[in-house]
Amino acid sequence: xxxxxxxxLAARPDGLPKESDFALDQVDVPGPKSGExxxxxxxxxxxxxxxxxxxxxxxxxxxxQLGDVITSQSVGEVMESNDGRFSPGDLVVGQLGWQEYAVAxxxxxxxxxxxxxxxxxxxxxxxxxxxxxxxxxFDVGRPRAGDTxxxxxxxxxxxxxxxxxxxxxxxxxxxxxxGPEKVRELAELYRYDVAVDYKNADLGDALRDERVDVYFDxxxxxxxxxxxxxxxxxxxxVICGQVSQYNQARPEPSFHPGALIVYRARMxxxxxGDYAHRFGEGVMRLASWVASGDLHWREDVTDGLENAPQxxxxxxNGANRGKALVRVT
Amino acid sequence: xxxxxxxxLAARPDGLPKESDFALDQVDVPGPKSGExxxxxxxxxxxxxxxxxxxxxxxxxxxxQLGDVITSQSVGEVMESNDGRFSPGDLVVGQLGWQEYAVAxxxxxxxxxxxxxxxxxxxxxxxxxxxxxxxxxFDVGRPRAGDTxxxxxxxxxxxxxxxxxxxxxxxxxxxxxxGPEKVRELAELYRYDVAVDYKNADLGDALRDERVDVYFDxxxxxxxxxxxxxxxxxxxxVICGQVSQYNQARPEPSFHPGALIVYRARMxxxxxGDYAHRFGEGVMRLASWVASGDLHWREDVTDGLENAPQxxxxxxNGANRGKALVRVT
Numbered sequence: 037x038x039x040x041x042x043x044x045l046a047a048r049p050d051g052l053p054k055e056s057d058f059a060l061d062q063v064d065v066p067g068p069k070s071g072e073x074x075x076x077x078x079x080x081x082x083x084x085x086x087x088x089x090x091x092x093x094x095x096x097x098x099x100x101q102l103g104d105v106i107t108s109q110s111v112g113e114v115m116e117s118n119d120g121r122f123s124p125g126d127l128v129v130g131q132l133g134w135q136e137y138a139v140a141x142x143x144x145x146x147x148x149x150x151x152x153x154x155x156x157x158x159x160x161x162x163x164x165x166x167x168x169x170x171x172x173x174f175d176v177g178r179p180r181a182g183d184t185x186x187x188x189x190x191x192x193x194x195x196x197x198x199x200x201x202x203x204x205x206x207x208x209x210x211x212x213x214x215g216p217e218k219v220r221e222l223a224e225l226y227r228y229d230v231a232v233d234y235k236n237a238d239l240g241d242a243l244r245d246e247r248v249d250v251y252f253d254x255x256x257x258x259x260x261x262x263x264x265x266x267x268x269x270x271x272x273x274v275i276c277g278q279v280s281q282y283n284q285a286r287p288e289p290s291f292h293p294g295a296l297i298v299y300r301a302r303m304x305x306x307x308x309g310d311y312a313h314r315f316g317e318g319v320m321r322l323a324s325w326v327a328s329g330d331l332h333w334r335e336d337v338t339d340g341l342e343n344a345p346q347x348x349x350x351x352x353n354g355a356n357r358g359k360a361l362v363r364v365t
Numbered sequence: 366x367x368x369x370x371x372x373x374l375a376a377r378p379d380g381l382p383k384e385s386d387f388a389l390d391q392v393d394v395p396g397p398k399s400g401e402x403x404x405x406x407x408x409x410x411x412x413x414x415x416x417x418x419x420x421x422x423x424x425x426x427x428x429x430q431l432g433d434v435i436t437s438q439s440v441g442e443v444m445e446s447n448d449g450r451f452s453p454g455d456l457v458v459g460q461l462g463w464q465e466y467a468v469a470x471x472x473x474x475x476x477x478x479x480x481x482x483x484x485x486x487x488x489x490x491x492x493x494x495x496x497x498x499x500x501x502x503f504d505v506g507r508p509r510a511g512d513t514x515x516x517x518x519x520x521x522x523x524x525x526x527x528x529x530x531x532x533x534x535x536x537x538x539x540x541x542x543x544g545p546e547k548v549r550e551l552a553e554l555y556r557y558d559v560a561v562d563y564k565n566a567d568l569g570d571a572l573r574d575e576r577v578d579v580y581f582d583x584x585x586x587x588x589x590x591x592x593x594x595x596x597x598x599x600x601x602x603v604i605c606g607q608v609s610q611y612n613q614a615r616p617e618p619s620f621h622p623g624a625l626i627v628y629r630a631r632m633x634x635x636x637x638g639d640y641a642h643r644f645g646e647g648v649m650r651l652a653s654w655v656a657s658g659d660l661h662w663r664e665d666v667t668d669g670l671e672n673a674p675q676x677x678x679x680x681x682n683g684a685n686r687g688k689a690l691v692r693v694t
Binding site: 094095096253256260261273275276277278281287288289290291292293294295296297298299300301302303304305306307310 | 423424425582585589590602604605606607610616617618619620621622623624625626627628629630631632633634635636639
C-alpha cells in the first residue's frame with residue numbers, strides 16, 4: 037500500500053509563520069468510498085488566504101486544527117473513482133490540500149479543461165486566482181471602459197490577472213507592487229499603463245494626478261490609505277484581500293468610513309466560493325483569453341512537497357515572481 | 366427698507382463649536398434680479414452636516430468662508446418673485462441659510478407641498494432629513510422584509526425616519542441612542558422593535574443575538590465598531606453620517622476593511638443631492654405616510670434666529686428631542 041506524505045499544521049503561527057509551524061507526516065493512502073475519488077496530486081497552490089486558516093480568529097471558514105493538512109487548491113490525476121463523472125487518468129482540481137494523495141467527494145472536484153497547457157493553470161489564471169480576479173473585478177468593481185482601475189498587490193497571483201482583465205475591458209490600469217523587478221513585470225508582462233514601486237517611490241506623489249474609479253485591493257493598510265485619498269465620485273473599492281494584515285494578531289482599523297460619503301463610494305468584500313454556480317462561465321472566458329495570448333501568466337514553481345512551507349513564507353514576504361506553486365511529483 | 370439679520374461664521378471652530386464662533390449682523394435686504402425670488406424666512410434647520418461646512422478640510426461641498434451666512438435649509442414665504450413659477454404668498458423651501466431674508470434663483474426653491482401642516486415638515490420628515498432617510502435606506506441599504514435594520518443616532522432627525530421606513534418595509538428595527546429619554550422615544554414614538562441606550566448598556570452585550578442585515582450609520586466611531594461585529598452575510602452598511610467624528614481635526618480610522626470579506630458585505634456612502642431628480646417621488650411618499658399617521662415626527666423648536674448657534678451646539682451634544690429647528694419670526 038502506498039503511503040501519503042502530508043504537510044500539517046504543527047503550531048499556530050505568531051505573526052509571520054516559521055517552518056517549525058508545519059510538520060511533514062506519512063499516513064496510509066485511504067481507499068475511496070462510494071461517491072468518492074482518489075487523486076494523486078501533481079501540484080499544490082500557495083496563497084495568502086491560507087494564513088487566515090492557520091489562526092483561530094472567527095472568519096468566513098473554519099480555522100485549521102493542529103494536525104490538519106494545510107488547505108489548498110491542488111491539481112492531480114484520478115487513480116480510482118467511485119463517481120461516474122470521473123475516470124482514472126482524468127486531471128482534476130479541487131480543495132485537496134498539501135499532500136500527495138487525497139480522497140474527495142466527486143462533487144467537490146472539477147475537471148481540468150481539456151488541453152489546458154500546463155494543467156497547473158487550473159490553479160491560477162484558469163482557476164481560483166483567475167476566477168477571483170474575474171468575479172471581483174467585473175461583478176463587484178463593475179468597471180466601465182475609460183475607468184482608471186488601481187490594483188494593489190498587482191504582481192501577485194490575483195493582481196496580475198485583475199489588471200489584465202481591466203485592460204481587456206478598456207480601462208486605464210495602475211498597478212502597485214514592491215521592488216523594481218516586480219514593477220518592470222507589471223509594465224512588460226501584465227501591461228499595466230502605470231506601474232508604481234511603493235518601496236522606492238512616494239505613493240502619494242505617484243498617485244497625485246489619478247482619479248481612481250475602481251480600486252481592486254489585495255493588501256490594505258498604508259498602501260490602501262494612499263489610494264483612498266484619490267478616489268473619484270462614485271468609486272468602487274473591491275476588498276479582495278488584506279495581506280498586509282494577515283500576520284497581525286489584531287488587524288488595525290485603517291479606514292475612515294466618512295470618506296465614502298465625500299466620494300459617494302462603495303466598498304465591498306466578496307468570496308470566490310459564492311460564485312461557484314458561475315465558475316463554468318469564468319473558466320471558459322479565462323481559458324479563451326489564455327489561449328489567444330490576451331492573458332499573460334507566470335508561475336513560480338518550488339519543487340518538492342516538503343518545501344511548501346518555505347514557499348508559503350516566501351510568498352507572504354513577496355519573494356515569488358508569478359503564481360506560487362509547489363510541484364509534488 | 367427692511368434690514369436682514371444673519372448668523373455668520375466668525376471663526377472656524379476648533380472641536381465642538383462655541384457661540385463666539387458665530388456672529389449676528391444686519392445688512393440691507395437685497396432686491397431680487399431677473400429669475401430670482403425674495404423669501405422671508407420663517408424657520409431654519411439645524412443639522413450635523415453644517416459642522417463639516419465650517420471646517421476647511423476638503424469635502425463634498427465648498428467650505429464656508431469667514432463672514433459667510435451659515436448654510437441651512439430654510440422655509441419661508443415668497444415676498445417678491447421674478448420667476449413665473451412662484452408668486453407672493455407661496456411657501457417655499459431651499460438652501461437659504463440662517464437669516465431673515467434671502468434672495469435665491471427660482472430653480473433652487475421647491476414649493477412646500479400644499480396643506481403640509483406644519484409647513485416646517487418641509488425641513489425634516491417631508492424634507493431633507495426625510496429624503497436622506499428614504500434614499501439612503503431604500504436605494505443604498507436595500508432592505509428586504511424580514512431583515513434586521515440597525516440605526517445609530519436613531520433618535521436624530523434622519524435616524525427617527527430611517528427606522529420607521531424600515532418598519533414600513535417589514536423589517537425588524539434596532540435603534541441605538543444615548544440616554545433613557547431618547548430610548549423611550551425610540552420604542553414609543555418611532556416604533557423601534559429594540560431600543561438600546563449605548564450610554565447605559567454594554568452595546569456588545571445588547572447586540573449579542575442580532576444579525577445585522579442593514580446598518581444605517583449616522584455616527585461612526587465606537588458605536589459602529591460594536592455593530593460591525595454583528596453583521597450578517599451580505600450585510601449592507603449605509604454611511605449616512607459620522608457625527609462622532611465631526612468635531613475631530615483628523616477623523617480616526619475606525620474600520621478594518623477585511624471584515625467586508627468575511628461577511629461579503631458592502632459599505633456605501635451617499636449624498637442626498639445626488640437624488641435631486643427623484644425628490645418629487647420621495648416628498649410624495651413621505652407626505653402621504655405623515656398624513657396617514659404612519660410616519661411619526663417630533664420637532665425641537667428654538668425661538669429666535671440669534672439662538673441658532675446655541676441650538677446647533679446643543680444638537681451636536683445630543684440635547685435635542687426631535688428635529689432641531691429655529692423659528693425666525
